[in-house]
Amino acid sequence: MKISLKPQHLKRYRQIASLMLRFGFSELVRSSGLEDLLGEDLGRITQRAHPKPEEFARELEEMGPTFVKLGQVLSTRGDLIPVDYIKALQSLQDDVEAVPFEQIEAVVHEEFGRSVAKTFLTFEPEPLAAASLGQVHRATLPDGTEVAVKVQRPGIKAKLADDLDVLDEVASTLESLTQFAERYRFKHIVDEFRRTLMRELDYRTEADNLATLAENMKEFPEIYVPQPMREFTTARVLAMEFVRGRKITDLTDEDRANIDGNHLADTLQKAYMKQFCIDGFFHADPHPGNVMLTDDGRIALLDLGMVGRVSVEMRERLLRLLIALGEGRPEQAADLSVKIGHPGADFREREFRDRIKTLVNAYQGALLEGVDLGRVVMDLARSAGDTGMRPPSELTMIGKAMMNLDEIGRSLAPNFDPYESIRNSAIPLVLKMIKQSTSPASMLGRALEVNEFANQLPGRVNKILDRVAENRLEFKVQTIDERELIQGFQKVANRIAHGLVVGSMIVGAAMLMNIQTKFTILGYPGFAILLFVAALGGGIALVWDIIRHDRRNRGK
Numbered sequence: 001m002k003i004s005l006k007p008q009h010l011k012r013y014r015q016i017a018s019l020m021l022r023f024g025f026s027e028l029v030r031s032s033g034l035e036d037l038l039g040e041d042l043g044r045i046t047q048r049a050h051p052k053p054e055e056f057a058r059e060l061e062e063m064g065p066t067f068v069k070l071g072q073v074l075s076t077r078g079d080l081i082p083v084d085y086i087k088a089l090q091s092l093q094d095d096v097e098a099v100p101f102e103q104i105e106a107v108v109h110e111e112f113g114r115s116v117a118k119t120f121l122t123f124e125p126e127p128l129a130a131a132s133l134g135q136v137h138r139a140t141l142p143d144g145t146e147v148a149v150k151v152q153r154p155g156i157k158a159k160l161a162d163d164l165d166v167l168d169e170v171a172s173t174l175e176s177l178t179q180f181a182e183r184y185r186f187k188h189i190v191d192e193f194r195r196t197l198m199r200e201l202d203y204r205t206e207a208d209n210l211a212t213l214a215e216n217m218k219e220f221p222e223i224y225v226p227q228p229m230r231e232f233t234t235a236r237v238l239a240m241e242f243v244r245g246r247k248i249t250d251l252t253d254e255d256r257a258n259i260d261g262n263h264l265a266d267t268l269q270k271a272y273m274k275q276f277c278i279d280g281f282f283h284a285d286p287h288p289g290n291v292m293l294t295d296d297g298r299i300a301l302l303d304l305g306m307v308g309r310v311s312v313e314m315r316e317r318l319l320r321l322l323i324a325l326g327e328g329r330p331e332q333a334a335d336l337s338v339k340i341g342h343p344g345a346d347f348r349e350r351e352f353r354d355r356i357k358t359l360v361n362a363y364q365g366a367l368l369e370g371v372d373l374g375r376v377v378m379d380l381a382r383s384a385g386d387t388g389m390r391p392p393s394e395l396t397m398i399g400k401a402m403m404n405l406d407e408i409g410r411s412l413a414p415n416f417d418p419y420e421s422i423r424n425s426a427i428p429l430v431l432k433m434i435k436q437s438t439s440p441a442s443m444l445g446r447a448l449e450v451n452e453f454a455n456q457l458p459g460r461v462n463k464i465l466d467r468v469a470e471n472r473l474e475f476k477v478q479t480i481d482e483r484e485l486i487q488g489f490q491k492v493a494n495r496i497a498h499g500l501v502v503g504s505m506i507v508g509a510a511m512l513m514n515i516q517t518k519f520t521i522l523g524y525p526g527f528a529i530l531l532f533v534a535a536l537g538g539g540i541a542l543v544w545d546i547i548r549h550d551r552r553n554r555g556k
Contacts, residue, residue, distance in 0.1 A: 053088035065132030066163035203238035209304035261413035374402030
């Protein structure tokens, strides 16, 4: 796909090319021709190359809401982005200038068919927070329930769609012209980003996520998930229970003295391990701004626009991988990584295993002192990407979530060891996995499979017996072509025999040269000369056959 020349897109192309050039992707910019768009600014941009990760995050913020969200998605790609940049992207500030209240009123009227005053008992014009996609206002329902109302910015969907078209064109161009972009599937990243953004723009999806997570967290009374008010929720307006509290990272030493920080951090870690390994549905963005300590001492999980899902097959392997990393078993960690990853055609397995061994050994001693296990997971994903294996997106999302959890856990209790919590919860998690696999639904599924097998078994057995009776039963095994191998041995044997005959003729001719006979050729015994000529012809024929055969093989 060629890059369009729409005036409204040219500015974005230059911004993207400049960003890529400055942050280590200069070869991609040159190979794709994006460098030409920078014109006279090329020299100035090159001089400012390789700035700090924090500057990368800041520039994404300045480029607008689409690129803020792109930064959040890239922060889950440990195979593509270095860990230092991931940590910087986690701190992306989604705070922007608030939309005038008149526009918010217009959106509410469009969604409910009535004014704000007729929809809510009270509605504060000043927003509690203003983000790139929407802003949150404090309000009261007609029955007196206090709620937080998230209202989508007017026109944001069209703006995002335009930026997504630009990213799609750039990704397609890069993937068609550069091997690096093709290996990391830039087009796939943009397509997945588009789907994620479209889901996030439908607040009804977030309402469903809130309800699902609250149901899954019922066994943890210390974890609170605000519930949506369905009658006051549409695609562009989401009303949910109002949470009174403050950010975890704002806690002071005095605040920690009034709570059991270790217990809360341990509970939060166990709650997320249940999400990862049992539910297969997790809050994918637990950065400090989305996790609060409520006034009654609970931990509230907010903003479920971004969630992750883990397949049943991967849950057990994920738990085993985390244990292997923490216990310092690089071979097992590498085996599990290969099983859950997607090796490419150029995957260098030996190099990957060596890097995992180095990684695990380097962090083994440090883990005991509280090094982030989430960072280890992200480094593992990076090693996979560098050696030609694409790790599953769930793994990198979990790694990012664990990095955030490590930070939150230490905000609650400075001496909290997240891996110790994971290790202590491993046995209960395994027992839950076993119980889950023996649930009525799972047993019913297995029973149906057995029933299908039993119904098809007689017919399959009859077919096998019929083939045996008619002597038509065949077993196909993929192995060396025996016929070709035997032919090769025969050809070698024939050449050896041919060479022995020619050699014998030469030896016989040499012996006959000493015997004087009446039959001579050029004054030499005739029979000896004839044997020499025959040996010469046989030798030439043998050499010609070898050359012809080798040429045919090279052609194949």
